[in-house]
Amino acid sequence: MSILEVQSLQKSFGATEVLKDISFTMEKGEVLSIIGSSGSGKTTLLRCLNFLERPDGGAILVNGETLFDADDPATQREREVRIKRLRFGLVFQSFNLFPQYTALKNVTLAVEMLAKERPDYRQNRRAIQQEIEEEARTLLDQVGLSNRVGNYPWQLSGGQQQRVAIARALALKPEILCFDEPTSALDPELTGEVLRVIRSLKSSDRTMIIVTHEIPFARDVSDQVIFMDGGVIVEQGSPDAVINHPTNERTIQFLSRLN
Amino acid sequence: MQLFFEQFPIVVRSLNVGFLQTLKLFFVTLIGAIPLGLVIAFGSMSRVKPVSIFSRVLVWIIRGSPLMIQLLIIFYFPGIVLGKPIWGGGEAGRFAAASAAFILNYACYFSEIYRGGIQSVPVGQEEAGLVLGMTKGQIFFHVKLSQVIKRIVPPMSNEIITLVKDTSLARIIALQEIIWAGQAFMKSSMGISGAIWPLFFTGVYYLACNGLLTLLFGWVERKLSYYKV
Numbered sequence: 001m002s003i004l005e006v007q008s009l010q011k012s013f014g015a016t017e018v019l020k021d022i023s024f025t026m027e028k029g030e031v032l033s034i035i036g037s038s039g040s041g042k043t044t045l046l047r048c049l050n051f052l053e054r055p056d057g058g059a060i061l062v063n064g065e066t067l068f069d070a071d072d073p074a075t076q077r078e079r080e081v082r083i084k085r086l087r088f089g090l091v092f093q094s095f096n097l098f099p100q101y102t103a104l105k106n107v108t109l110a111v112e113m114l115a116k117e118r119p120d121y122r123q124n125r126r127a128i129q130q131e132i133e134e135e136a137r138t139l140l141d142q143v144g145l146s147n148r149v150g151n152y153p154w155q156l157s158g159g160q161q162q163r164v165a166i167a168r169a170l171a172l173k174p175e176i177l178c179f180d181e182p183t184s185a186l187d188p189e190l191t192g193e194v195l196r197v198i199r200s201l202k203s204s205d206r207t208m209i210i211v212t213h214e215i216p217f218a219r220d221v222s223d224q225v226i227f228m229d230g231g232v233i234v235e236q237g238s239p240d241a242v243i244n245h246p247t248n249e250r251t252i253q254f255l256s257r258l259n
Numbered sequence: 260m261q262l263f264f265e266q267f268p269i270v271v272r273s274l275n276v277g278f279l280q281t282l283k284l285f286f287v288t289l290i291g292a293i294p295l296g297l298v299i300a301f302g303s304m305s306r307v308k309p310v311s312i313f314s315r316v317l318v319w320i321i322r323g324s325p326l327m328i329q330l331l332i333i334f335y336f337p338g339i340v341l342g343k344p345i346w347g348g349g350e351a352g353r354f355a356a357a358s359a360a361f362i363l364n365y366a367c368y369f370s371e372i373y374r375g376g377i378q379s380v381p382v383g384q385e386e387a388g389l390v391l392g393m394t395k396g397q398i399f400f401h402v403k404l405s406q407v408i409k410r411i412v413p414p415m416s417n418e419i420i421t422l423v424k425d426t427s428l429a430r431i432i433a434l435q436e437i438i439w440a441g442q443a444f445m446k447s448s449m450g451i452s453g454a455i456w457p458l459f460f461t462g463v464y465y466l467a468c469n470g471l472l473t474l475l476f477g478w479v480e481r482k483l484s485y486y487k488v
Contacts, residue, residue, distance in 0.1 A: 051389075052386055084393055085389065092386070092387065095383075096386065097387075099487060110391035152485065170390070
């Protein structure tokens with residue numbers, strides 16, 4: 001069974017159709033890169049998957065479970081959205097770290113909030129708290145920031161902030177981790193360090209969707225590449241097929257500008 | 260000069276009593292207006308049209324007309340026009356009416372400061388909280404509130420310092436605050452008459468009070484300067 005199945009997703013803002021009939025599937029452990037020019041609907045697609053936008057049509061299934069179906073109001077209850085969101089993680093282009101908290105607290109905050117909902121939280125508060133903090137330190141170590149845990153976002157470079165944001169998203173153990181142009185706000189040097197971290201996350205049990213303009217990176221890291229244009233998937237397949245041997249004229253045109 | 264030294268303790272004692280009333284009105288206004296302002300701010304931002312229209316019209320009326328007139332209307336309208344005096348007699352009644360007018364007036368000013376503060380928090384902060392599975396309430400209290408407070412401290416200090424001085428307007432309904440007490444010596448009070456210096460001297464009280472407030476707000480700003488927004 002596919003870990004993610006997106007069926008005929010549609011989304012309009014007013015009269016502008018941003019997503020027209022988007023369908024694709026992903027297997028567990030896969031990395032999917034979505035490329036395409038600005039305004040092609042890539043970000044909107046990620047925002048739909050994370051329930052920041054409500055699609056106007058289509059369905060989203062995770063592990064065969066229907067999380068959203070535009071034709072089934074039972075899948076659209078507002079109070080269930082919060083739990084469904086946890087199936088996905090999202091790393092933003094502009095990091096969106098919480099400025100008043102240290103790197104460590106940025107990673108632990110949401111996990112702590114969720115832990116408070118556990119029935120055994122009151123009895124084991126100390127132990128749970130300690131466990132959360134240890135996990136956060138491990139994650140920050142994993143993204144190469146073990147010496148920055150006590151720093152506030154303004155004391156970190158853009159690349160370091162983005163790596164904290166990645167650790168923050170990982171802390172909630174999402175089934176599918178999404179990146180929305182994670183390096184578009186960074187200079188080439190900082191881009192490199194963030195891409196290295198993303199690459200290091202690739203493993204058999206981590207599923208990732210990466211919206212990016214870093215074509216060579218997409219080619220190296222992905223199992224599957226989607227090229228979007230004007231709200232539709234124009235071309236889809238292995239990185240070699242889509243990036244090295246594109247067949248659609250629009251894809252060829254887009255990629256030629258990058259070389 | 261000798262006369263001045265004879266008058267001084269008498270005047271100070273009287274001004275102290277007046278200033279106590281000033282401070283009482285100041286604190287009661289803050290205690291009432293700080294939370295009421297938040298309610299009005301959420302009202303103006305509400306997606307329920309009648310609520311937001313009501314809040315915005317209220318803010319327009321209160322900010323658009325002089326506080327002095329609001330004091331007069333709130334104090335006299337129930338008794339004279341409706342024939343139902345609700346404020347009771349004497350200084351306590353005047354204080355109640357003045358408190359109501361000041362709380363309403365300042366709540367409206369505060370609400371606009373809050374609204375500006377809340378709306379200036381980047382939408383990405385809320386979205387980051389949402390994708391991390393936080394509830395709207397958690398996002399407000401654990402993500403936005405500190406950033407809102409940091410942003411509104413400077414405009415709030417301005418408004419609160421203005422409030423200290425605005426309390427003198429309550430004199431219009433004969434509330435016995437410090438200006439009222441100082442002015443009394445111009446006519447005759449406690450054996451002193453025709454003295455204008457007590458009125459001038461009230462300025463020292465305002466300056467001292469606002470000096471302390473300035474120090475306090477400076478301290479709060481420094482406390483919140485450990486991070487940048």
